[in-house]
Amino acid sequence: xxxSGAQMVIEALIAEEVEVVFGYPGGAIMNVYDEIxxxxxxxxxxxxxxxxxxxxxxxxxxATGKVGVAMITSGPGFTNGVTGLADAYMDSIPLVLISGxxxxxxxxxxxxxEIDAVGISRPCTKHNYLVTDAAxxxxxxxxxxxxxRTGRPGxxxxxxxxxxxxxxxxxDYSKEVELETYKPTTKGNxxxxxxxxxxxxxxxxxxxxxxxxxxxxxxxxxxREFSKMTQIPAVETFMARxxxxxxxxxxxxxxGMHGSYxxxxxxxxxxxxxxxxxxxxxxxxxxxxxxxxxxxxxHVDIDPASISKLVNAHFPIVGDVKNVLEQMxxxxxxxxxxxxxxSWHNTIANFNKLHPLSYKEEGDRLKPQWVVERIGQxxxxxxxxxxxxxxxxxxxxxxYPFTRPRQWVSSGGLGTMGFGFPAALGVKRADMExxxxxxxxxGSILMNIQELMTAVEYKLPVINxxxxxxxxxxxxxxxxxxxxxxxxxxxxxxxxxxVKLAEAFGGVGYRVNTKEEFDAxxxxxxxxxxxxxxxxxxxxxxxxxxxxxxxxxxxxxxxxYKEK
Amino acid sequence: MMEQTERRVISVIVMNEASVLxxxxxxFSGRGYNIESLTVAPIPESKYSRITIVTAGSxxxxxxxxxxxxxxxxxxxxxxHADLVETEMALVKIPMNESLGDIEALTHAYNGRxxxxxxxxxxxxxxxxxxxxxxxxxxxxxxxPKEIVRSGSVALER
Ligand SMILES: Cc1ncc(C[n+]2csc(CCOP(=O)(O)OP(=O)(O)O)c2C)c(N)n1
Ligand SMILES: [Mg+2]
Numbered sequence: 001x002x003x004s005g006a007q008m009v010i011e012a013l014i015a016e017e018v019e020v021v022f023g024y025p026g027g028a029i030m031n032v033y034d035e036i037x038x039x040x041x042x043x044x045x046x047x048x049x050x051x052x053x054x055x056x057x058x059x060x061x062x063a064t065g066k067v068g069v070a071m072i073t074s075g076p077g078f079t080n081g082v083t084g085l086a087d088a089y090m091d092s093i094p095l096v097l098i099s100g101x102x103x104x105x106x107x108x109x110x111x112x113x114e115i116d117a118v119g120i121s122r123p124c125t126k127h128n129y130l131v132t133d134a135a136x137x138x139x140x141x142x143x144x145x146x147x148x149r150t151g152r153p154g155x156x157x158x159x160x161x162x163x164x165x166x167x168x169x170x171x172d173y174s175k176e177v178e179l180e181t182y183k184p185t186t187k188g189n190x191x192x193x194x195x196x197x198x199x200x201x202x203x204x205x206x207x208x209x210x211x212x213x214x215x216x217x218x219x220x221x222x223x224r225e226f227s228k229m230t231q232i233p234a235v236e237t238f239m240a241r242x243x244x245x246x247x248x249x250x251x252x253x254x255x256g257m258h259g260s261y262x263x264x265x266x267x268x269x270x271x272x273x274x275x276x277x278x279x280x281x282x283x284x285x286x287x288x289x290x291x292x293x294x295x296x297x298x299h300v301d302i303d304p305a306s307i308s309k310l311v312n313a314h315f316p317i318v319g320d321v322k323n324v325l326e327q328m329x330x331x332x333x334x335x336x337x338x339x340x341x342x343s344w345h346n347t348i349a350n351f352n353k354l355h356p357l358s359y360k361e362e363g364d365r366l367k368p369q370w371v372v373e374r375i376g377q378x379x380x381x382x383x384x385x386x387x388x389x390x391x392x393x394x395x396x397x398x399x400y401p402f403t404r405p406r407q408w409v410s411s412g413g414l415g416t417m418g419f420g421f422p423a424a425l426g427v428k429r430a431d432m433e434x435x436x437x438x439x440x441x442x443g444s445i446l447m448n449i450q451e452l453m454t455a456v457e458y459k460l461p462v463i464n465x466x467x468x469x470x471x472x473x474x475x476x477x478x479x480x481x482x483x484x485x486x487x488x489x490x491x492x493x494x495x496x497x498x499v500k501l502a503e504a505f506g507g508v509g510y511r512v513n514t515k516e517e518f519d520a521x522x523x524x525x526x527x528x529x530x531x532x533x534x535x536x537x538x539x540x541x542x543x544x545x546x547x548x549x550x551x552x553x554x555x556x557x558x559x560x561y562k563e564k
Numbered sequence: 565m566m567e568q569t570e571r572r573v574i575s576v577i578v579m580n581e582a583s584v585l586x587x588x589x590x591x592f593s594g595r596g597y598n599i600e601s602l603t604v605a606p607i608p609e610s611k612y613s614r615i616t617i618v619t620a621g622s623x624x625x626x627x628x629x630x631x632x633x634x635x636x637x638x639x640x641x642x643x644x645h646a647d648l649v650e651t652e653m654a655l656v657k658i659p660m661n662e663s664l665g666d667i668e669a670l671t672h673a674y675n676g677r678x679x680x681x682x683x684x685x686x687x688x689x690x691x692x693x694x695x696x697x698x699x700x701x702x703x704x705x706x707x708x709p710k711e712i713v714r715s716g717s718v719a720l721e722r
Binding site: 119127128182 | 587590627628631632634635637638
């Protein structure tokens with residue numbers, strides 16, 4: 001089949017069974033947009049900013065497990081998308097970003113809207129390509145999707161000069177990808193796995209340390225089976241929320257900087273860490289030399305570079321966590337006595353009793369944590385939850401009753417304010433049956449507020465719940481705690497009228513001061529089924545607690561803050 | 565606590581494609597690894613190139629470098645072990661002077677020769693183990709070299 005480069009892009013997307021592309025056109029990508037206009041196989045959603053297009057594709061990918069696709073033009077279109085690429089890279093999200101580039105003959109001349117896109121995307125993608133000949137395009141696109149979704153997933157960027165999209169060449173989208181230099185290990189080493197099981201069977205205080213890799217690998221079901229069978233307690237990273245049900249008796253809670261006291265104490269007391277798809281991030285470990293000091297470490301990860309990068313693993317197992325669990329379960333069934341850990345369970349229960357995750361209801365202002373819990377009570381499993389970045393994000397991770405993997409979509413690695421709303425649009429597009437909630441802050445929401453228009457146009461009724469503290473709250477908290485209350489440039493007392501703002505775009509808005517108002521607003525927003533902003537006035541000076549100050553040890557938590 | 569750093573030679577076999585060198589150089593600069601020298605040339609009659617990198621780092625850092633290199637899509641193999649035959653070349657421009665015989669004898673001792681003689685200057689070439697190249701460059705100082713260029717190491721597993 002002899003077709004143009006632009007037609008090849010369409011054919012490749014169809015062959016990859018892409019159902020939606022998030023994008024924004026411009027000069028260098030116009031040939032491709034012309035072909036999008038002519039086809040009916042997939043939907044194109046025009047976001048109102050390229051950054052939002054990439055975040056929406058991320059949200060879609062996180063909710064479905066499929067490869068998200070975004071398309072943007074050269075120069076400023078591309079640079080606007082870079083934050084999304086970096087975000088997807090840090091959180092291992094499978095994504096293909098297609099960008100236009102100036103024609104080959106103009107590359108290197110500082111042409112209009114020329115920028116060295118692959119030079120910029122190299123450090124924030126799993127791989128990238130500059131296509132110099134349409135004849136290479138089918139192979140490159142095929143490889144791009146393959147690389148994005150296999151191994152440790154990640155974003156792949158394909159930059160296509162305008163003349164290449166016009167060039168006619170042979171289209172052969174062969175079914176198999178053969179990459180001599182890229183062969184991710186997916187099965188775990190049997191001998192290592194046997195040793196790991198022996199170590200678990202011999203341990204007294206083992207602890208499952210569950211990471212986001214479990215969600216990526218669709219391995220949550222197996223984790224549930226493994227933990228139930230062995231009765232080994234578990235902590236989740238921020239990225240792994242939803243792996244176990246919130247009410248699973250074996251789930252302690254989230255660990256790390258804003259993890260629960262019990263989770264962090266369990267990590268400090270365990271004699272065997274069973275790390276599954278987690279990467280020992282600094283926000284999780286605190287001071288490395290004190291982290292899990294009494295423990296041996298089993299580390300299962302698809303990415304060999306994650307193993308022993310920060311914490312030395314005694315039992316390194318490279319492989320897809322799903323395959324490895326499949327290998328582990330029959331051995332565990334034979335060898336591990338689930339009754340063995342009873343006194344360990346008691347220890348953990350005591351930690352939990354001593355300092356449970358909690359907050360105090362006081363004064364007449366709503367507490368932000370209450371709002372999160374209330375959404376959980378009212379919608380629970382029926383909602384998918386995205387967030388922006390800040391205090392509201394941590395409260396959501398702490399207090400939402402997650403019931404399943406892929407229910408939780410938040411920017412963990414990069415911590416990108418402005419992620420939540422477009423990501424929630426992608427989530428909604430992926431799962432129209434459930435309510436898509438973006439729990440956000442008064443700072444973050446303004447970073448991609450233009451997406452109200454996208455939500456209205458494409459009937460993607462995301463509900464944005466602003467936990468409005470009139471502050472860049474998380475930064476304000478650090479200023480309060482570590483900068484002697486010098487609240488430099490974090491006061492957001494200057495605010496738009498969020499109700500009118502939502503209405504101006506054709507959505508609905510609510511301003512909420514009381515519990516009753518909140519319940520009514522949420523109910524109404526769900527019923528109206530259009531994009532909404534619920535602007536909830538919450539206590540301004542609430543802090544996210546407990547907290548491990550940066551660089552501190554997990555067992556040394558700040559449990560409460562007293563006004564000095 | 566600082567971990568002990570040591571000099572390491574890493575040999576990388578990569579697909580012969582335009583962007584591969586920038587990927588590797590970018591990996592080193594982006595992750596704060598140091599490059600003492602880097603050489604690259606195609607492997608004859610193949611679609612691969614060999615890149616030889618001399619770096620310094622603790623055992624842990626060098627292990628990370630190796631793993632991160634492996635992660636790059638166009639990287640086929642990474643060799644990182646001590647048992648390599650390693651050679652480097654140097655060219656030195658020296659003012660013409662009467663001790664031609666001494667210079668010739670010195671270069672000989674380091675597998676070298678005089679490769680160019682002009683009216684005011686001459687150029688000598690040597691090729692030897694990097695440590696010996698250092699020694700040579702120390703010894704040649706007394707002939708007041710005007711310019712020195714080193715090739716960086718190339719290495720092959722035994
Ligand atoms: C793009 C971006 N810029 C700056 C930051 C630094 N930052 C982290 S949290 C935060 C405050 C966010 O404020 P808001 O959205 O109101 O959330 P709150 O903490 O008040 O809940 C800031 C500025 C960031 N994470 N991302
Ligand atoms: Mg705020």
